[in-house]
Ligand SMILES: [Zn+2]
């Protein structure tokens with residue numbers, strides 16, 4: 001949705017400036033004006049405020065060509081640090097960034113085995129507290145923590161409304177952890193984190209209709225309308241993982257049948273291995289090992305891996321074509337741990353199906369790419385939404 | 401999209417007032433303020449302008465209870481008339497309305513037989529010219545004509561970009577007919593017409609995310625985001641009729657396989673009759689007769705009809721659940737000639753599938769209803785988009 005109130009517009013302009021300073025690294029006020037369409041008065045006023053607060057710094061002008069040298073702006077790493085947390089079904093990933101969003105420390109803990117599985121909210125809180133201590137031994141330098149949790153999240157109240165992996169409902173994670181850590185905590189889901197991450201790396205995407213597809217244990221999509229997350233009538237738009245591509249097909253954990261996720265989520269890939277090669281060793285060590293096995297198998301030309309990827313790719317292709325035909329996005333970005341391990345092969349296998357099923361016009365206008373930036377995009381996105389939320393609060397209060 | 405420029409906001413406010421005057425029939429400025437959230441200054445200024453132009457009139461106050469009697473506003477039927485045209489694959493329907501949008505004259509011509517089929521743009525132009533003369537013998541009273549054409553339409557240039565039924569591309573229908581008739585002509589597709597029609601009958605829908613599903617020879621959807629048609633990256637969002645519900649399913653006329661339309665469009669229903677009862681007499685007389693036969697069959701408990709509707713309903717249910725899970729609309733409105741004849745039975749047959757496949761949260765927040773207003777909703781919508789376009793032009797010019 002486009003911003004509608006004065007406070008929305010102020011917040012949106014603030015984010016535009018921050019994201020463009022990060023993406024330009026460094027960049028001038030003039031460049032921000034040219035790229036964003038904001039007025040120089042707006043950019044100069046936001047920049048002054050952020051310089052004043054210590055969020056930005058000015059870097060020495062570099063002279064290129066014959067133009068007048070321009071003072072450039074950059075995020076000041078000294079402003080403090082932000083922590084991004086990616087809570088997944090099979091692992092927990094916690095990364096600390098300086099305030100210029102450079103990774104400082106990162107730790108990942110597998111919770112895929114019988115012993116270390118997360119069974120209760122208390123398990124999760126204990127794990128996260130230990131991991132936070134590892135990346136940020138001195139918590140006083142941390143400005144805020146952003147946490148991505150799968151499922152339905154109410155970002156305003158900081159409540160995990162429904163986490164299907166553990167069947168938790170109404171968990172007030174933000175207040176619990178914020179109190180325990182004495183730090184500001186912000187909560188949202190991985191799709192929101194991925195979308196914000198993309199908007200920091202490519203602020204031009206703010207103008208377009210596009211989508212992020214998350215491939216992991218669960219499968220989902222986030223749809224951006226004019227650069228903002230489209231939430232639908234009850235904040236549950238984008239449940240693309242549970243759209244039917246095969247009436248009376250495979251049973252899905254949502255209770256439905258023939259959903260995209262039942263074929264393309266990690267457990268769906270394991271099921272294909274079982275179909276193609278019953279008793280194959282990849283399937284005995286959990287989802288992560290199975291997808292890792294498929295990834296290595298594809299690289300070495302293993303026949304089982306190729307058959308599994310081809311089979312899953314056919315369903316993924318139909319699902320992606322449905323997204324293309326219904327939503328007509330300018331691009332689809334793939335992320336998530338299954339995408340990281342197997343995304344290129346899956347996308348290649350899906351492409352013929354997309355081309356067969358999508359109509360010419362929306363097909364022509366869409367590009368599909370796997371997110372290949374180093375680091376964990378969900379953790380990065382969680383850190384940026386924490387940074388945005390804390391600055392937005394200060395900024396809105398400052399402007400009153 | 402929410403309105404972004406001053407001209408957009410002015411236009412949107414104008415439409416709000418017009419639609420609420422029509423839906424209130426008559427209504428007071430105070431009621432419009434209360435319902436729309438617009439300021440009294442805005443409503444009063446738009447009303448004054450429209451009274452001045454002769455679009456609105458004031459009706460004598462009626463006293464109810466103890467309140468001060470309020471002057472009420474209504475559309476003035478004397479302002480002129482507007483013609484709405486529904487061009488479908490199997491029929492042409494032309495209706496003239498007075499400027500209060502009351503139907504004055506209506507004519508429908510079947511073009512489903514071998515002799516009368518529309519084969520060329522010239523055929524269509526000839527038919528429409530004859531039908532216009534029937535509903536409006538005196539063309540001088542007509543303010544504007546709105547034409548709905550299936551397929552991809554560029555409303556700004558008035559070009560039928562692609563009409564799949566006839567395989568026409570880039571047809572400049574607006575300029576051809578506008579010149580031939582010496583009248584303002586506005587072109588869009590049936591989904592846009594249906595959406596505008598809904599916004600006139602229920603202006604409160606302008607706040608919500610919702611969808612119109614068109615069931616006819618072709619099948620499609622229009623998605624509203626914050627009350628405005630969502631067009632996507634290249635104006636082709638809502639091609640829901642060509643989303644896959646059965647990988648490797650039935651051949652569709654789009655070239656894909658297993659699309660919703662291949663099972664639920666009129667030719668898809670004919671194919672089910674052929675499957676259930678090969679050689680059945682319903683199928684020998686064309687799509688319209690076949691769907692008519694199914695409609696009567698369902699009413700009389702005919703077994704073939706019930707089997708066909710159950711079979712098609714299963715695919716429709718999966719397709720609707722996909723729309724619910726992806727877009728999370730507050731409501732879905734069904735329209736189109738197949739919906740008019742068979743909508744209740746098809747919806748009843750689809751409901752178990754929707755409930756099985758849609759996730760709990762988006763399912764809870766959606767209502768699904770068939771459009772049951774008298775008259776042709778597409779023709780009505782075409783007349784309203786013609787009315788809106790002509791007033792919007794005058795209004796924007798007047799405010800300069
Ligand atoms: Zn599912």
Ligand SMILES: [Zn+2]
Pocket residue numbers: 641642643652653654655656657659661662
């Ligand atoms: Zn199709």
